[in-house]
Amino acid sequence: MDAERAEVPDDVLARRAGLGDRDAFALIVDRHGPALLRYAGNLLHRSDQVEDCVQDAFLAAWRGLPTFRGDSSLRTWLFTLARHAAFARLRRWPNAGSRPFIPVEEVQDRLRDLREDPERSSVESALREALELALQLLPPRQRTAWLLREVEGLSYEEVASVLGTTSTAVRGLLERSRTTLATTLEEWR
Amino acid sequence: MTTTPDQTHGEQVLAQATEALRLHTPSGWQVFRVNLLETVRRAYRPSAPIRGRHEQGEFVVSCDVLTADVREAVDRLPQAEVTAVRCVTDEDDHLELLTVETGVRYGAHVPTTAEEVRTAVVATVRELLGEVEGVRVHVHVGDVFQEGPPRTLG
Numbered sequence: 082m083d084a085e086r087a088e089v090p091d092d093v094l095a096r097r098a099g100l101g102d103r104d105a106f107a108l109i110v111d112r113h114g115p116a117l118l119r120y121a122g123n124l125l126h127r128s129d130q131v132e133d134c135v136q137d138a139f140l141a142a143w144r145g146l147p148t149f150r151g152d153s154s155l156r157t158w159l160f161t162l163a164r165h166a167a168f169a170r171l172r173r174w175p176n177a178g179s180r181p182f183i184p185v186e187e188v189q190d191r192l193r194d195l196r197e198d199p200e201r202s203s204v205e206s207a208l209r210e211a212l213e214l215a216l217q218l219l220p221p222r223q224r225t226a227w228l229l230r231e232v233e234g235l236s237y238e239e240v241a242s243v244l245g246t247t248s249t250a251v252r253g254l255l256e257r258s259r260t261t262l263a264t265t266l267e268e269w270r
Numbered sequence: 271m272t273t274t275p276d277q278t279h280g281e282q283v284l285a286q287a288t289e290a291l292r293l294h295t296p297s298g299w300q301v302f303r304v305n306l307l308e309t310v311r312r313a314y315r316p317s318a319p320i321r322g323r324h325e326q327g328e329f330v331v332s333c334d335v336l337t338a339d340v341r342e343a344v345d346r347l348p349q350a351e352v353t354a355v356r357c358v359t360d361e362d363d364h365l366e367l368l369t370v371e372t373g374v375r376y377g378a379h380v381p382t383t384a385e386e387v388r389t390a391v392v393a394t395v396r397e398l399l400g401e402v403e404g405v406r407v408h409v410h411v412g413d414v415f416q417e418g419p420p421r422t423l424g
Contacts, residue, residue, distance in 0.1 A: 100352060101338025107307055114303060118296040128298075136306055143310050147317075147334070205290040212287035232292050259284070266287065267280035 091155040099146035106143060113156055114139070116233050117163045123216050123228055124167045134170060138163040157239045164225060164243050171221055188214050188265065208269075215265040219258050226254035227262070321363045322399035331398060333357040339398055340370060343390040349378035350387050353413060367406045368395065373413030384409045 089108065097105035114135065121134045141162045149158065191214050216224055222244060229235040229243060230251070237248040244251065277285070317334035337355040344352045350372045358367040370391050374383045387409045395405060 096353060097341070100341040100355060101334060102341065103307075103311065106310065110303060110307060110310075114306070115295050115299055118299060118302065119291075119294065122296050132298075132302055135302075136309060139306055139310060140313055143313055144315050147315070147337075205293075208283070208287040209290040209294055212284070212291055231288050259281075263278060263280035263284045265280070266283040267278065269280075269283045 092151055095146055095149055095151065095155045098143070099149055106146075109142070109155065109159075110139060113159050116156075117159060120160065120225075120228050120233065121163055121167050123213060124221060124224060125170060126217075130170050134166040135163060137166040141166070153242050154239070157235065157242050160229060160233070160235070160239075160243045168221060185218060185265075188218055192265070192269065211266060211269055212262070215262050218261055218265060223254045223258040223261075226251050227258040230255055318357060318359060319363045320357060320359055320365050320399065321402075323402055324400050330363065336365075336368075336395070336398055339394050340368075340391055343394040344370070344372065344387055347383070347386050347390060349375045349383045351415065365395070365399065365402060365405050367408065369408045369410060371410045371412050373415045374411055376414050376416050380411055384411055 089105075091109070091112070094105045094109050094112075098109060117135050117138060118131065121131045121138075122128075125131045125134060138159060139162075142159055145162075149155075153161070192211055216227070219227065225244060226240050229240045230237070235243070237251050240251045241248045244254075315332075315334050317332040317337075319330045320333055320336060322329050322331055336357060340355050341352045344350055352370060353373055354369075354371040356367075356369040356371075357365060358369075360366050368391065370387060372384070372387055374380055388407055391407050391409070395402070395407070399405075
């Protein structure tokens, strides 16, 4: 049964959920929820805000599925809902907008602490934590573009759809974000 | 993002860290998932009202409820699946027209399958709304599918 469930395409799940099938919606949540939580977690950081954001996105999806026409893929649409929910929260914060949330020096200090921490559980988790720290240096749109492209594997066109911009603009956002992240992680050993 | 020999050290670290982030399932997901599904279960989905009738008078259900019941009824038929349901009501919220768009399994006899769908839908309308009069049920066969999705996803 699990294999069969895994094979049901997103468009079929979206249609069935739109017709009131809550099992289909639960499958959508299982399939896309962790990615949305990962995206929101790297954008908002406060756990209560992160979960509220993802919950808002899925509630909007549940209400919107009866009229979802499939102009974009279900995944792109869900990320768009999550992006709107996250950016709405960012606008409420005093230091939101196009600037990063914390100074470069603070990130560098925390990266140094993390690198020298003898208690760190594994190389992979330390690397991930280092990246999560470095991501805080990116403004929200750059961070969104980078996360959706490099972590979630969306195409340039899909990222552009989520951000409401063009593929060319997305390439620019990605170029700047890669440079910032690679430079920040240059001293990591 | 993969590592290559011509990358700077920072780019190589970034590639490895990206892979680690990609494989990471956020902590607390399982608990959050349960709460999320419960919240959605209680969530109101805006939908047009439809008037039903029983011995003691009239009552109102939402079109969303009727849609879900129609889908479940047609799901029991092996040769058909619902792709869309549309309700048309009069100014007093009495159901006038119920259009059920369906796909039929490849090889199935379309008129027979459509009639089975119609019978199931009419029974569902009676079950949910009572003995309402003047309801037209249209079955529109708009798709043919080779192998349907699992009938029950739960």
